[in-house]
Amino acid sequence: MALPVEEETQAPKQNPMESVPTGVVVTVATALLAGIVGLLLHGVLGWILVVVIAGGAAYVASTITGAATQDESGHAAHFLKLLEGGGSWEDSPPSGFSHAWKAVYERVNQLELEARTSMRSREELERFHKHADMAVSMIREGKDPLTEVAELRVGPLHGLLESMKEGVITGPLVSRLSLGEEELIGDDALGSPWPKGVPDPTAVERERVRVRSGVRNLVRAIDELVGSVGGGTPASAHGADPSTRTPAQLVDQVVLTAADGIEDLAAGLMRANELASVAERVTNRATLLALNASLEATRSGSEAFAAIAEETRRLAEFAREATDTISRLSSEIEFKVGETITAIHATSEDAKTSLAAYAGSSEPLHAPSVGRSDLESLRQRARQILGVLEDPHETKDTPPLPVSVPGNEDGQGQEVADEGRETASPTQAIVEKGPAAADTLSTEGILLIEGLKPDAHLES
Amino acid sequence: MNLGTRGALTFPLGDYWFAVRVEEAGGVLEADRLAQLPGRTAPIAGLAAFRGEMVPVIDLGAHLGIDTPTRSPRYALVLARGVDRFAILIPEIPKLVPGRALNEAPAPSDPDLGDLFESVLETETDRYYCLNYWRIFESIAPVAPGTASRVPAAVEN
Numbered sequence: 001m002a003l004p005v006e007e008e009t010q011a012p013k014q015n016p017m018e019s020v021p022t023g024v025v026v027t028v029a030t031a032l033l034a035g036i037v038g039l040l041l042h043g044v045l046g047w048i049l050v051v052v053i054a055g056g057a058a059y060v061a062s063t064i065t066g067a068a069t070q071d072e073s074g075h076a077a078h079f080l081k082l083l084e085g086g087g088s089w090e091d092s093p094p095s096g097f098s099h100a101w102k103a104v105y106e107r108v109n110q111l112e113l114e115a116r117t118s119m120r121s122r123e124e125l126e127r128f129h130k131h132a133d134m135a136v137s138m139i140r141e142g143k144d145p146l147t148e149v150a151e152l153r154v155g156p157l158h159g160l161l162e163s164m165k166e167g168v169i170t171g172p173l174v175s176r177l178s179l180g181e182e183e184l185i186g187d188d189a190l191g192s193p194w195p196k197g198v199p200d201p202t203a204v205e206r207e208r209v210r211v212r213s214g215v216r217n218l219v220r221a222i223d224e225l226v227g228s229v230g231g232g233t234p235a236s237a238h239g240a241d242p243s244t245r246t247p248a249q250l251v252d253q254v255v256l257t258a259a260d261g262i263e264d265l266a267a268g269l270m271r272a273n274e275l276a277s278v279a280e281r282v283t284n285r286a287t288l289l290a291l292n293a294s295l296e297a298t299r300s301g302s303e304a305f306a307a308i309a310e311e312t313r314r315l316a317e318f319a320r321e322a323t324d325t326i327s328r329l330s331s332e333i334e335f336k337v338g339e340t341i342t343a344i345h346a347t348s349e350d351a352k353t354s355l356a357a358y359a360g361s362s363e364p365l366h367a368p369s370v371g372r373s374d375l376e377s378l379r380q381r382a383r384q385i386l387g388v389l390e391d392p393h394e395t396k397d398t399p400p401l402p403v404s405v406p407g408n409e410d411g412q413g414q415e416v417a418d419e420g421r422e423t424a425s426p427t428q429a430i431v432e433k434g435p436a437a438a439d440t441l442s443t444e445g446i447l448l449i450e451g452l453k454p455d456a457h458l459e460s
Numbered sequence: 461m462n463l464g465t466r467g468a469l470t471f472p473l474g475d476y477w478f479a480v481r482v483e484e485a486g487g488v489l490e491a492d493r494l495a496q497l498p499g500r501t502a503p504i505a506g507l508a509a510f511r512g513e514m515v516p517v518i519d520l521g522a523h524l525g526i527d528t529p530t531r532s533p534r535y536a537l538v539l540a541r542g543v544d545r546f547a548i549l550i551p552e553i554p555k556l557v558p559g560r561a562l563n564e565a566p567a568p569s570d571p572d573l574g575d576l577f578e579s580v581l582e583t584e585t586d587r588y589y590c591l592n593y594w595r596i597f598e599s600i601a602p603v604a605p606g607t608a609s610r611v612p613a614a615v616e617n
Contacts, residue, residue, distance in 0.1 A: 288489065291553060292487045295482055298467050298556070299482055299483065
């Protein structure tokens, strides 16, 4: 897609460096010719011929040099306009750009793309713009930017400005960027590069490329989606990707996970019960010891023995209470684990039944039944839009894509979305409203799965 | 009436509670691992080690015809009289009831039961049967001819 720039930037031009020797040759040849004429002809006629020859040669030399200057100035103007407009969407620089121009041109374009996601690139792009403004301002004032502004000597435009400066035979840089060139930096040339009231073709083209890129991404995403749906097998449906699972499978997975966790908990409880049994035996031994001590104290009637026996009995009672507490808690946990397992299984069955009911079928859900044909239609529609975008002359069959003035990118995006809604096909309506079964079932399945969490009321 | 006993060890068997006076009790031990005797009869459960001595253990519930749970662990209440000892198998750790809380009641006079009951001890809420444990033991393991009877003369009389 061609840039809407001036003719001189499109057509190959003579290298400005080659124009200077041509002018010198013309001047020297003219001088020699005038000398020869002066030697051969005498009088007024001779002088007239000399003057005519010199004048014609001067005109030819100035014409050649002027064309070269205009050529270079056109490049500079084009570049500065690109900077003013925020770069170009073209992948390669326009023909006729020298190495220095190309480097800066490509760098600006790259920064323009990266500035959308990178703050650093955005700052560097702003620096480009700032330096371009300063360079233009200096040139407008008839000053050498590299001499007047020290910042430009170390900035990103340094190489370009040096290249421009070295191309000048005599005089400052401004002599290379003639103020007489309206397209360059003449009155209102850079301030408003395009006539007011007419949409900026550069911005329009840029927006067009952006929309085209977005549609390409959309087509690519739809292709991937169609591939994943079409290539789905029962094995892949049970695979590790949660996005490919049905709600019923998700419920099963949650139940299995919960069952595994509860089994681990039950194993821990069994171990705790074993330890509680050991503690109970120890307690029984302590109780026996206390009983035998009390028995001996009773038989002997010794107060001292009775005191020891009493302390032993209290210790045994304390151990007995602790052991009873452990055993009771263990039994309660075991009972609740059993209840939870039962509730999980019951809830999973209820969830599957509910999912099947939402699907309008008594059979459990096994695979996504939505979207294959709809996705195909959507893909064809997107490809059609992309085809129209790539060939702007085929817009008669489809509504034109919205184009906004530069500086309102967010608004443009909204307009694009609105336009897409206006051109909604039945497929698009399905996408917007959502296939009633699958999406709704996913939500319901998630809600049901949420009910399996520990803090949920399983009874309900 | 207070029997003058210092207390009694009480334990349940079936629906009844029995008691052993502390003067007769030698101690309580776990009986979950008894040494088995060859050719033993039903009431003899085995042998237990009590303070360095072998003590025969009899299953009182089996002797009285009372079904008792055979759960483990079980306990053996050792009865001592002089140097003689034997133990009765009981299902749980006995409770020590102080003598001051016990009163004696008349023993059941059932001709069929004979002298099985030695006495009955009562508290305000419970009733415990004291049996002639030594007679029961001798009925199970009779004294060999020429050996002095284990039963004290006072009891015999």
